[in-house]
Amino acid sequence: MIVVGLMTGTSADGLDVAVADLALDGDELALRVLDHREVAFPDDLADDILRLLEPRDVPLSLVSGVDARLGRFCADAVADVLAETGVVADLVVSHGQTVRHDVTDGQVTGTFQIGQPAWIAERTGVPVLSDVRSHDVAAGGQGAPLASVLDHLLLADAEIPTAALNLGGIANITVVAPGRPTVAYDTGPANALIDLMARRITGEPRAYDRDGALAAAGEVLPALLDDLLAEPYYALDAPKSTGKELFHAAYLDEHLSRYAAAHGEPDPHDVVATLTVLTARTVVDQCRARGVGAVVASGGGTRNPVLMAALRRELGAAPVRTTDELGLPEGAKEATLMALLGWLTWHGLPGTLPGVTGATHGTLAGRITPGAGPLRLGEPPAAPPARLRVVR
Incomplete structure (x- = not known):
């Protein structure tokens, strides 16, 4: 399965893109990074994202505008990488930009990422998984750190x-x-x-x-x-x-x-x-x-x-x-994590580990925006992967 992962974090300096080929072999999930890059934001988009990250009131028009502009930027980035590599993707996973992560007395009450995924699905025809934290929060978890599932599999033999x-x-x-x-x-x-x-x-x-x-x-x-x-x-x-x-x-x-x-x-x-x-x-x-x-x-x-x-x-x-x-380039790790979460959700597997985030149970990550055709999700494997092997 070919999955494109997109990640923009709290530094808000650009979009990390990784194209990953994932295949399950027994209890081992093999991952090959086919391409990875960082695409810098244009100055006006970067400035507006940084405005949203400060804890002050902002106009709703700014939130809506950045949501659409970031969605279009992600769509262009995915279209470019697919055209340049010649890869046919099965899924895109877009984390979006976190603009709120509300914590009250140690409990996360809400998490909000923007970057409208419909722009990606419309531009590329590929289904898009987004909003990958909210289900975990609704189950009582922190919605973070999502990297724990990749780290757990990558370091399984430590x-x-x-x-x-x-x-x-x-x-x-x-x-x-x-x-x-x-x-x-x-x-x-x-x-x-x-x-x-x-x-x-x-x-x-x-x-x-x-x-x-x-x-x-x-x-x-x-x-x-x-x-x-x-x-x-x-x-x-x-x-x-x-x-x-x-x-x-x-x-x-x-x-x-x-x-x-x-x-x-x-x-x-x-x-x-x-x-x-x-x-x-x-x-x-x-x-x-x-x-x-x-x-x-x-x-x-x-x-x-x-x-x-x-x-x-x-x-x-x-x-x-x-x-x-x-074998995993450090600059590609978080975007690769998004690809892994996409593979797990596509195959009906939780994207969080029991107890790690505080959720009452593991949850499927995200929601899917369909692409050009009908959705055909993968069959759940007999058992979830126990380890991750990076193929160079």
Whole structure:
């Protein structure tokens, strides 16, 4: 089955596209990545997405407009990749852009992704799976992190407790350990707060700390780090999830104002250095609590050598590698995850693991927008896959 996965995350810097060929062989699901790419958003679309990610009231016309524009952008991206590769897709899975993820007293009450899938189905004639989080939320789950099902299958043969770590706007881990149930949750910010400071320093609306240069030019501020680490979210039990509804500009400014009142205005590069260590420390604290002996990382944060060095320093002897070493390009992981969720739903299999998100049961992910022809779903296999093998 050929599935195109589309992912845009909390960094909102572009659309990740992966074309995956999936085939079940016994209890093993073989996955070959036929193509993967990142398609940058046009400036006006990126700016409007970032406006929606700030926790403030916005016009309904902005939500509706971005929903349609992002849908058309995704449709063009899929049409382009199918034309260039000559691949005939069976399904497209579009995550869409999360613009709200509401949490009250640790319980997710709603999650909202936009990027109208009908544009993709109409442009390509291929059915589209979308809204992949809501069913899990309705069953009492967090709707996140969805990566847990891919991580669980990819690390099924791990001999020691191993954490799959994704460093996007938000950091999340999936811990797979022999003889123990898999656990997964968001640990806190990865690039979300770092990106905010990078944009303030450079004046560029979509800047990030390229190659860790901004963090390398600063020094960690212990008092600021301690204040940031006092965030109550870090002490919550799993399952839990978070996003830019918590880790946003006003949140950062509150901490910076407290620091400035006691110590004077901080150097912006020192703030970036401190936020980089915050990301590493909050990830490593959770890895230690779970007895993790190895880490397999993915996401944009793996391209920041200062952040990766901080992770390795905090972890000590535990090795840190990327999913590239397992055959899965780190930049393609989340879009490939969407393809996997599509394969599972198409074959009547849940896209979440029991207990991982907090849902009362595993749920089929998403809803389907038909393509040009009638829907003909796959037959459920005799048993779900037990492991995932990436075919190079």
